[in-house]
Amino acid sequence: MSKDRLVTVYITNHNYCEYLQQSIESVLNQTYQNYELIIINDGGSKDVRHTIKNYNNNRLKYYEKPKIGLTACLNYGVDKAKGEFIARQDAGDISLKNRFKTQINYFNNHPEISLIGSWVSELTEEGDHLGDIEFSKSYENIKENIPFQNAFCHGTIM
Secondary structure, three states, X not given: OOOOOOEEEXXXXXXXXXXXXXXXXXXXXXXXXXXXEEEEEEOOOOHHHHHHHOOOOOOEEEEEEOOOOHHHHHHHHHHXXXXXXEEEEEOOOOOOOOHHHHHHHHHHHOOOOOXXXXXXXXXXXXXXXXXXXXXXXXXXXXXXXXXXXXXXXXXXXX
16 A cells, blocks of 8 residues: 555635635645645635635645535535545644644554544734643543543544
8 A cells, every 4th residue: 555645635614714825825835745635615705716716736626615514514525535534624724734744654654543633732813822732642531532522623633
């Protein structure tokens, strides 16, 4: 099996265009380059379409839907995905440049793993660091608590 496995990254958006460009740039600047980027505009403003048109990248695929809601958009993105792996990212999320490479390497070295996430650094709108949110790394802790609370940050999972 190839170590250069295709990743589908998808971003859903509804009128959250202000930080969409930063989110897109953080995907396009990944050190791991075997990915497709799907952006779904969930009934949002035409500013999203305008932002997307600024990119000349054949890995970027853009879809507009009437307002169908986050869950339906996420399912739509999964249906459109061609990758072996699906990475989730929200319109306001910024991924570190080694995110996909680190996650794919972990999957390659741990084939028993089916989902991976990470901790999160929260930033102000100006980019100042507010602190980190640490999610459990313990399988037993995750298994015990997942029925009651979110065990992963959606914007970090693959």
